[in-house]
Amino acid sequence: GDAEITLEAHPDTVTEAGLQYLAQAGFNRISFGMQSSDETELVQVGRPSSATHTSHAVALARAAGFVNINLDVIYGLPGQTIDRWIATVEDALALEPTHLSCYALTVEARTRLEIDLRRGDGVEPDAVLQNTMEDEAARRLKDAGFQRYEISNYCRPGYACRHNLLYWQSGDYLGLGPSAQSYLDGCRFGNVEDLDAYQQALAEGRLPILDTEHLSPEQQRREAVVFGLRLADGVDGRAARAGEPGGDWEDRIQRLARQGLVEEQSGRIKLTDLGRRYADSVAVELL
Structure with missing residues (x-):
């Protein structure tokens, strides 16, 4: 069939033989964590790697038969300037991927950056600079023929990531392996x-599930709206209001519209340019 079978890989870890084996096994999409083309920036976030490893990994993947190739890049890295970010975007485009994911740096617990910040050895990401970087990337990627179909994701026509779309469109998905997350029939659950522990549970005939959350129909509907708003096409206005005409829900949508965060056009509710900046705040308001 034409199923998207995808994997993520660190550029330093792939081999020619390994990629050929994966392609022969049926994998047809690969995502590399490029993050930056500046080696100083990579070291500062605890990833001592040569930026040339990504170009080598992409070449190996393409030689193995992979056509659908994604690169993850991050903006707002410690010490990153707008010029360095532009260089990373241009270097990524030079590798001719079919898809690019551009993520704003966030400080995660127990990472090297978080530890450095607690010790006073670093500075928090500059939100204003990150906004400028986001705008610059969006402009350059549009000029290069990429479509922005989700807040952080850009693709060449026909190469939108199917499993990403499944998340944002509230479809069912099953995650296999340690830490994998799943969503089936309104139930969200994650593995150990x-x-x-994962292997032991399977050997004993038990599901290796750690956390389970059952969503009510109302929670499912609200999450479908919140996740769907991440997409450039937004959500169907009638579906967003189904089950709760008027009332508090409608008040929230109208309040967000007055704040310039969402807009309704041709029956669809979408985030505005400003709303994309504050997507998390919009989500909190609607949930």
């Missing part, structure tokens, strides 16, 4: 993180 530890590989040994």
Whole structure:
């Protein structure tokens, strides 16, 4: 069939033989964590790697038969200037991927950056600079023929990531392996993180599930709207209001519209340019 079978890989870890084996096994999409083409920036976030490894990994993947190739890049890295970010975007485009994911740096617990910040050895990401970087990337990627179909994701025509779309369109998905997350029939659940515990549960005939959350029909509807708003096409206005005409829900939508965060056009509710900046705040308001 034409199923999208995708994997993520660190550019330093792939081999010619390994990629050929994966392609022969049926994998047809690969995502590399490029992050930056500046080696100083990579070191500062705890990833001592040569920026040339990504270009080598992409070449190996293409030689193995992969056509659908994504690169993840991050803006707002410590010490990153707008010129360095532009260089990363241009270097990524030079590798001719079919898809690019551009993520704003966030400080995650127990990472090297978070530890450095707690010790006073770093500075928080500059939100204003990150906004400028986002705008610059969006402009350059549009000029290069990429479509922005989701807040952080850009693709060449026909190469939108199917599993990403499944998340944003509230479809069912099953995650296999340690830490994998799933969503089936209104139930969200995640597997244990530890590989040994995962294997032991399976050996004992138990599902290796750690956390489970059952969503009510109303929660499912609201999440469908919140996730769907991340897409450039937004959500169907009638579907967004189904089950709760008027009332508090409608008040919230109208309040967000007055704030310039959402707009309704041709029956669809979408985030505005400003709304994309504050997508998390919009989500909190609607949930």
